[in-house]
Amino acid sequence: MKQVNKEAYNFERYSHPGRWVSYYHQIQEVLRLEPKSVLEIGSGDGVFRNYLRENTTIEYLNIDVAEDLHPDVIGSVTALPFADKSYDVVCAFEVLEHIPFEQFERALAEMSRVARSYVVISLPHFGPPIQFLLKIPLLREFRFSMKIPFPQKHNFNGQHYWEIGKRGCSMKTVRVNLGKYFEIIREFVPFENQYHHFFILRKKHE
Numbered sequence: 001m002k003q004v005n006k007e008a009y010n011f012e013r014y015s016h017p018g019r020w021v022s023y024y025h026q027i028q029e030v031l032r033l034e035p036k037s038v039l040e041i042g043s044g045d046g047v048f049r050n051y052l053r054e055n056t057t058i059e060y061l062n063i064d065v066a067e068d069l070h071p072d073v074i075g076s077v078t079a080l081p082f083a084d085k086s087y088d089v090v091c092a093f094e095v096l097e098h099i100p101f102e103q104f105e106r107a108l109a110e111m112s113r114v115a116r117s118y119v120v121i122s123l124p125h126f127g128p129p130i131q132f133l134l135k136i137p138l139l140r141e142f143r144f145s146m147k148i149p150f151p152q153k154h155n156f157n158g159q160h161y162w163e164i165g166k167r168g169c170s171m172k173t174v175r176v177n178l179g180k181y182f183e184i185i186r187e188f189v190p191f192e193n194q195y196h197h198f199f200i201l202r203k204k205h206e
Contacts, residue, residue: 018190038052042092089120092119096121105180108182125197127147131144187200
């Protein structure tokens with residue numbers, strides 16, 4: 001079901017500095033996997049799409065339920081209209097929280113089915129962070145960050161059905177669901193954007 005109108009991607013409201021940090025990691029993590037083909041779930045504002053199409057030879061396709069975002073294919077992550085093992089990498093950045101958590105596992109199963117090797121996702125991770133940065137001349141910069149557990153109830157805001165760290169959606173629960181289909185080869189929260197939690201996943205082969 002469509003939730004996000006095109007107007008939601010207005011530059012002043014949507015593209016804050018932390019989101020540009022996430023764009024960097026989206027591109028970096030996918031390029032590290034050296035794919036020949038990529039399927040992106042969700043159109044967003046097109047930064048990731050435009051970079052891959054204009055600066056790489058990767059075969060790129062995106063799918064979204066929102067017609068006004070002009071995706072290549074209109075469709076849902078819970079029923080991807082693609083054959084098994086169609087793309088080297090399937091990715092979804094800040095997308096899966098837009099479906100009820102009860103459908104999260106189904107979406108993961110579909111992404112696993114369509115991917116040949118890897119899936120890269122980011123999810124919203126609620127919780128006030130503690131951050132510390134120290135930079136002294138001639139010494140390596142030191143960064144430290146951690147989330148303070150604060151499991152408040154999530155109230156649907158018209159877009160997000162759930163977020164990691166909210167009551168009933170712990171990190172453990174998310175990892176259990178991921179582990180049914182993937183090996184988590186790496187995960188991280190960018191220091192400059194503590195709200196986005198990245199997972200680099202290798203598909204489990206039967």
